[in-house]
Every structure is written in structure tokens, then in C-alpha cells.
Amino acid sequence: MSRHAIRAEPRQPDWGKLVTQNLRLVRYVLHRLVGHLPASVDREDLVEAGFIGLIDAARRFDPERGVKFDTYAVPRVRGAMLDELRAHNRIQVSLQGEPAGAGGDERGGRESASYEPDPRERVEFEEQKHLLAAAIGNLPAHEQAVIRLYYFERRLLREIGAKLGLCNSRVWQLHRSALKRLRFAMRQQEMPTIA
Secondary structure (H helix, E strand, C coil), X not given: CCCCCCCCCCCCCCHHHHHHHCCHHHHHHHHHHHHHCCCCCCHHHHHHHHHHHHHHHHHHCCHHHCCCHHHHHHHHHHHHHHHHHHHHHHHHHHHHCCCCCCXXXXXXXXXXXXXXXXXXXXXHHHHHHHHHHHHHHCCCHHHHHHHHHHHHCCCCHHHHHHHHCCCHHXXXXXXXXXXXXXXXXXXXXXXXXXX
């Protein structure tokens, strides 16, 4: 027998098992956020983001730190959902045509005389509009049509369906798919490039 004891490596938890055992955390966080969400937010997109946050938490979790997995994972799941909401908001604002606070006051939609957008904010908004326009141009034809009719021509889903010869559920699927593609494209633009 060797004089030196063999030191066992700390056993890392099986992250796949951690995820499957803690899927309830995603619904828990969603339930806590749901009262604060606008109707335009798709809950399933948040669930998807929450799952990604849960997987990331499971991969990074270190049981040697003495923290319960629930305690470690909930803020990461919530953060992933909030990131999804921020991305959703940037796209919605860009599609609506003006930065937050620039158009009118929240109570009645009247013009606010006291708000003047910061020139830097205006430049950032214009850059986002150009990036979004390019991303919309890269969408498949049916998705482009749905985005154009819904956001720019302010058509209802049933009107879009009638115009394109599609049922309402298919129009909604195309809308969701287009928003996911746009979110992905906008996130790609935010990533810093490594020189």
C-alpha cells in the first residue's frame, strides 16, 4: 500500500438529474412573475428561457459550497426569464416605432411636454430599428407578412389569416416563430465580437 493516500475528487452532481428533479422551479418562478406580465408576453417563451436557466444552473452548481440547489437555481431561472422579457420588450418597442417614454404619457396616451429623449438614446433606438429591419428582411416570406400586417398595418390575426389564406392558429404560430427569430437575431447583434 502506498504511503500517500489517494485523494478522491469531489463528485460533481449529475446535472441532467438535477434538471429533471427540479423542473418545478421553472413553473414556480413563472407563477411568481405572471401577475406582472403584459398580455402580449408568451408564457411558453418564458418557460423555455427558464429551462435554459435551470440547465445552466445545474451545470454550474457546486454542492461543495453548502448551498441547496433550489436556493442556487431560482435566481438563475428568474434571471433567464427576465432576460427574455427584456428581449421581448426591445423588439416590441422597436416594432411600435418609438423608445419607451418618448411618445406619450402612460395614463392617457397624450403627448408629454416634459420628456425629451436623450440624443444617445435616440441614436441607440435608430440603430436598433436598422438592426431589426435587417432581421425582419431575413425572415421567411410568411413570417415577414405577419409581422408587417400585425405591427405596421395594425391588422387583427383573423384579418391576417383571411388575407394570407391561413387559419388564426397558423397565423399565431408564424407570429411566435417570427418573434423568436427576431429575438435571436437581436441577441446575436448584442454579443461582442472578439478581435
